[in-house]
Amino acid sequence: MVRSSKDFGRLRSDSDPLARVLLPPPNESPEERELRIARENDAKKISDGIDEMIRQERIERKKSRAEVNVLLLGQSESGKSTTLKQFQLLHTPSAFHAERIAWRAVIYLNLVRSVRRILDALSPEADADDHEDETAEDAASVIISSNGRPPSAISGTKVPNYDMYRQRLEPLIQLEERLTRLLTAPDEDEPTHLPLSWQDHGSTNGSFTKSNGRPTPTITIPQNNSHSQSLPVSPTTRSSPTRTPNGTSSWKGREVAVHTSTNWRKAFALGGNRSKSPKSAHSGEIEGWWEDPDDPVHALNACAPAMQDLWKDPCVRQRLEEKRLRLEESAGFYLNEIPRITAKKYIPTDADVLKARLKTIGVIEHSFHISSGTNRVYNGKFTMLVELGTNDTPGRPILKMVSAVFPSPQSVRGLRELYVLLQLLIVNAIIFLAPISAFDQVLTEDHRVNRLEDSLLLWKGVTSNKLLANVNIVLFLNKCDLLQDKLDAGVRLNHHMVSYGDRPNDYDSVSKYFRNKFGAIHQSVTPNKERELYIHLTAVTDTSRTVTIIADVSTSDAPGAIGPYSQAIKVGDLLFGSKSRQRKPLKNLHTVVKSCGSDMGKVVKLTASLFGRHEMTLLPLTASTQLRLVLTKPARSAVEVSRLPKDVLVEVECIASLK
Ligand SMILES: Nc1nc2c(ncn2[C@@H]2O[C@H](COP(=O)(O)OP(=O)(O)OP(=O)(O)O)[C@@H](O)[C@H]2O)c(=O)[nH]1
Numbered sequence: 001m002v003r004s005s006k007d008f009g010r011l012r013s014d015s016d017p018l019a020r021v022l023l024p025p026p027n028e029s030p031e032e033r034e035l036r037i038a039r040e041n042d043a044k045k046i047s048d049g050i051d052e053m054i055r056q057e058r059i060e061r062k063k064s065r066a067e068v069n070v071l072l073l074g075q076s077e078s079g080k081s082t083t084l085k086q087f088q089l090l091h092t093p094s095a096f097h098a099e100r101i102a103w104r105a106v107i108y109l110n111l112v113r114s115v116r117r118i119l120d121a122l123s124p125e126a127d128a129d130d131h132e133d134e135t136a137e138d139a140a141s142v143i144i145s146s147n148g149r150p151p152s153a154i155s156g157t158k159v160p161n162y163d164m165y166r167q168r169l170e171p172l173i174q175l176e177e178r179l180t181r182l183l184t185a186p187d188e189d190e191p192t193h194l195p196l197s198w199q200d201h202g203s204t205n206g207s208f209t210k211s212n213g214r215p216t217p218t219i220t221i222p223q224n225n226s227h228s229q230s231l232p233v234s235p236t237t238r239s240s241p242t243r244t245p246n247g248t249s250s251w252k253g254r255e256v257a258v259h260t261s262t263n264w265r266k267a268f269a270l271g272g273n274r275s276k277s278p279k280s281a282h283s284g285e286i287e288g289w290w291e292d293p294d295d296p297v298h299a300l301n302a303c304a305p306a307m308q309d310l311w312k313d314p315c316v317r318q319r320l321e322e323k324r325l326r327l328e329e330s331a332g333f334y335l336n337e338i339p340r341i342t343a344k345k346y347i348p349t350d351a352d353v354l355k356a357r358l359k360t361i362g363v364i365e366h367s368f369h370i371s372s373g374t375n376r377v378y379n380g381k382f383t384m385l386v387e388l389g390t391n392d393t394p395g396r397p398i399l400k401m402v403s404a405v406f407p408s409p410q411s412v413r414g415l416r417e418l419y420v421l422l423q424l425l426i427v428n429a430i431i432f433l434a435p436i437s438a439f440d441q442v443l444t445e446d447h448r449v450n451r452l453e454d455s456l457l458l459w460k461g462v463t464s465n466k467l468l469a470n471v472n473i474v475l476f477l478n479k480c481d482l483l484q485d486k487l488d489a490g491v492r493l494n495h496h497m498v499s500y501g502d503r504p505n506d507y508d509s510v511s512k513y514f515r516n517k518f519g520a521i522h523q524s525v526t527p528n529k530e531r532e533l534y535i536h537l538t539a540v541t542d543t544s545r546t547v548t549i550i551a552d553v554s555t556s557d558a559p560g561a562i563g564p565y566s567q568a569i570k571v572g573d574l575l576f577g578s579k580s581r582q583r584k585p586l587k588n589l590h591t592v593v594k595s596c597g598s599d600m601g602k603v604v605k606l607t608a609s610l611f612g613r614h615e616m617t618l619l620p621l622t623a624s625t626q627l628r629l630v631l632t633k634p635a636r637s638a639v640e641v642s643r644l645p646k647d648v649l650v651e652v653e654c655i656a657s658l659k
């Protein structure tokens with residue numbers, strides 16, 4: 001018997017509530033039907049296009065072999081995974097978009113964790129902890145003082161509604177546990193393996209349990225021992241230790257980390273087989289997880305008003321301020337966007353995915369076929385970016401791995417990782433990330449160590465390494481956006497780093513100081529005095545800024561090259577402002593394009609990208625000037641530049657002179 005698609009639709013709808021939603025309206029006229037079918041065909045075309053792009057990328061990936069290996073290094077939360085995501089967004093956008101839905105669970109968990117951190121910080125038990133901790137911290141302040149705690153943190157603003165908030169938000173505490181289990185559930189390929197409970201991991205601290213001979217992801221639960229080598233718990237300024245209301249320590253404060261050698265995205269797709277393709281976002285297809293009563297979105301959605309009330313409560317904010325718990329700086333901060341994130345049909349945006357925090361354990365690698373650009377090194381070649389998880393084995397594995405350029409045996413978890421690590425033997429370039437906003441933060445695993453000082457030590461270890469003497473190094477002084485906010489909020493660098501002295505506490509001076517400091521360390525310890533160091537001031541969560549830098553990494557003449565040190569500084573100045581720039585408003589954008597145009601033959605690269613500031617700087621142009629344009633609106637080419645309205649102001653900066 002031949003059935004029409006309508007029949008199939010009706011049959012499917014009996015068992016599938018989603019299909020019912022997709023059924024054509026009962027009294028559809030022939031014209032409406034035609035329109036609907038045309039709409040559906042269009043949607044299918046878009047969807048097929050995406051599938052084809054993904055397929056092509058896969059084929060490309062299989063055909064090519066990695067020819068350029070870039071290693072991402074830096075302390076935990078320095079931004080390595082985020083940089084990887086930016087590369088992915090730039091070079092394999094379809095794959096990036098295809099994974100957006102899977103990040104929903106991580107974003108939910110990040111949001112729920114922020115709420116719980118507030119509740120924990122407001123709890124009466126937290127005040128008792130502050131009493132205990134302060135003595136330890138004061139004693140521990142050596143060269144760089146750790147995060148001092150003001151007396152107001154101990155007895156300060158009371159939050160009259162605390163109990164009410166705790167009660168209204170109780171479902172979120174359970175949701176946190178559920179999401180953690182979901183995220184750390186084993187692959188679908190292992191249907192017989194039950195999700196591991198947190199108790200199973202209590203003492204594993206990143207070790208792996210085997211199921212059917214294969215590794216399964218674990219929740220890493222660091223110990224609170226200050227000398228332990230375990231993971232940092234808190235991403236930002238130290239927060240109160242996590243306690244349950246009765247004061248016993250809780251697993252819930254621990255950061256979730258999933259080993260990357262498993263197909264974690266599959267595990268992340270909420271609802272298993274009911275997980276939805278991002279196609280639906282483009283085509284308007286309705287495949288709603290919101291129809292599933294078990295989906296976490298319902299608990300979140302129901303708690304959204306309570307979350308909003310908590311976050312908007314002036315007493316709460318005052319108390320957090322007193323405790324110096326700056327959640328805005330935290331990894332995975334979504335509290336300012338509660339209604340959007342908790343909406344039933346929420347689909348993460350690119351920016352949401354970039355902000356999402358999931359700790360990396362093990363080795364993660366992404367390969368890109370870089371076909372744009374004119375340089376002879378990267379053009380048409382396959383580039384592999386490798387991130388080394390920092391804390392999965394005791395004893396700072398980065399330094400161990402890098403100094404041996406080979407892992408310790410226990411850090412190799414399978415053939416795939418072994419393969420990746422073998423690739424490291426032929427590493428061409430290192431991107432080292434140092435989050436310079438962290439100057440007032442301490443490592444969670446050791447409250448005596450300032451995070452920035454830890455980065456400097458790591459930097460020294462990497463740059464002094466003899467085996468890496470001929471590897472180009474690109475330094476990302478990262479989280480500049482947070483640095484700027486912090487300095488604007490009046491946090492003083494010299495309170496935490498005495499060597500800064502009485503220099504001005506503004507962004508330009510501070511960033512210059514850090515550039516010089518990292519540069520000087522490299523200069524003094526590098527075994528290869530000829531090696532060029534490329535330094536960028538970055539905010540890798542910001543796509544428009546990072547794209548420009550990534551384009552530089554991918555298109556310069558030497559592997560990993562961005563340009564000589566002095567040149568890179570100017571790139572940073574461009575992105576974040578420099579006193580030395582001449583400022584001159586420009587009335588007509590075409591003038592800029594024209595004046596560039598006359599030198600076009602000599603212009604090596606003309607880059608344009610989104611930039612949020614309505615101002616411009618124009619340095620004198622000469623016949624041998626390389627130009628960079630940073631626009632107030634998105635634009636990807638000079639052609640687009642000339643199409644912008646005449647009154648749009650741009651920033652133009654000379655970044656180097658051609659030899
Ligand atoms: N505001 C801001 N946030 C950033 C920046 N770079 C990274 N982040 C955020 O910081 C958090 C940590 O970044 P990751 O990329 O996960 O850090 P990582 O170095 O991979 O950390 P591990 O996997 O633990 O080694 C994420 O939530 C990022 O979104 C930045 O420049 N600015």
Ligand SMILES: [Mg+2]
Pocket residue numbers: 080081082358359360387
């Ligand atoms: Mg990571």
